[in-house]
Amino acid sequence: MTFHLRVPSFIICALLLSLPVSGAGEAANFLPDRIGEFQAAGSPRGGAFEDYPLAEFPVLDTVKRIYLDQARAPYSVTLVRLRTEPAAYALLTSVADRLRQREAVVGSDQIGTWGVMTPSEVAFFKGTCFVLVSKAKLGTPEALRSLARGLAEKLDRGEGDIPPLVRHLPDWESAQNRAVFTLSLGELQAAAGHRPALEALSFDGGTEAITASYGPARLVIVEHTTPQFAADNDRRIIEHLKNLRAIGAPLPSLYRRIGNYAVFVFDAPDEGFARRLADAIRYEQVVRWLGPNPRAWERWERAYNRMTASVVVTTLKVTGLALILCLSIGSVLGGVVFFRRRARAAKFKNYTDAGDMVRLNIDELTAQTDPTRLLGPAK
CATH class of the missing domain: 3.40.1000 (Protein Transport Mog1p; Chain A)
Known part of the structure; x- marks a missing residue:
């Protein structure tokens, strides 16, 4: 059953x-x-x-x-x-x-x-x-x-920062909202609009790229991890652009190598706009030694010399400012005292060397305008 x-x-x-x-x-x-x-x-x-x-x-x-x-x-x-x-x-x-x-x-x-x-x-x-x-x-x-x-x-923060390449975009804080960061040629082509000039790129060795629109233009920055990768890609890109020009294929408005960056500008309204956009990109070179830096002493010596020169210049500046300040304050106070005494002296019409004190007119040379103020004959 x-x-x-x-x-x-x-x-x-x-x-x-x-x-x-x-x-x-x-x-x-x-x-x-x-x-x-x-x-x-x-x-x-x-x-x-x-x-x-x-x-x-x-x-x-x-x-x-x-x-x-x-x-x-x-x-x-x-x-x-x-x-x-x-x-x-x-x-x-x-x-x-x-x-x-x-x-x-x-x-x-x-x-x-x-x-x-x-x-x-x-x-x-x-x-x-x-x-x-x-x-x-x-x-x-x-x-x-x-x-x-x-x-x-609840998630681990890791490094807690965006990739450094993003900050190398012109006006990156606003461009980040419309930028696409990629680690492969396929994603870069999809984001940039499938440009023939990008076909020569190689993303070997950890290459990164970012693209963003600037008005009608499209900017692409490709960062290679070493100068060797950058040089190899640069030669390959230049040769590829020559081939595209020979067959009449679309070309970028500008291509330029900046350090380890390969910079493309597409659909720029004019050459000046493309050049200004590329000029706004700054490549920051970072060198890391696998072992002790062989030039550490030279760097320390240069830093010490700069610090010493800075201390000397600062001391001279402070001394000069203190001297100028003292002279200025002394001149002001001396001038105030001088003009105040001058104003007080101008109030008296007759000069007396007795300083307004009682004086005996023994020599009878001083003219007296008020005889009642004289002392009488001695008794």
Whole structure:
């Protein structure tokens, strides 16, 4: 005899949601059961990041989880763990570029290391983690930001900073909101508009790139890790541009090597605009010694000489200022005393060497205007 047990479908769905799904990996540990007032609905689930392709990024694992607020409104959280912090920032800028195509994006450093916000989504990175938080129609923007902020507080901060290349953009603080940071040629081409001139680039050795729009123009900065990589790419790019010019293919408005940077300007309105944009880029060279610096003594000696010269110059300046101050104060006080005595002396019409004291007119030479003030003859 065979027995058939019928179980309602909603119970099966609930049981499936309550079971952890393989593939979440270690990233599931970053999504706790409760974040502030938000309660998780079901277990973390691993899987692909459907809306955004991750083939160009060094992804370790991806995890998703649904959270409910006190009004039972659902919020979807997707966390992607990557190998490096620059890769996490690169994924954030790529997602932000796609979000800008749908709605207004506002950049902010108040959530995670850096993030972008829209009325319906918040994306940020912190350490090696990238997080995207989305709300349903029942959710509120305030609750969305509160959930993202609470989740960011639980993540390791890592270096706690954006890649240095971002700060080398002209007017980088405003350009960062529209910039895309990339670690591969495919992502750079997608962000810059598939430019033929970029096909000669090689991203070997940890090369990084960033692109941003400046009015009608598109700026691309590619940073190579060593001068050798920069020189090899520079020769390859120049040769590639010659070939493009020979076949009449589109060329950049300007190409220039600046230190380890390869700088491209596309679609500039004129040559002067492209040149000014490239001139605003400053390459900061950093040299690191694998062992003791062989020129440490020379650097210390130069620093000591600069310090000594600075002390001497400062002493002379202070001495000169003190002398000028003393002479100025002495001149003012002396002048005040001189003119005050002069004014007092001008009040007396007759001069007497007795200083207004009683004086005997023995020599009878001094003219007397008031005889009653004279002493009489001696008795």
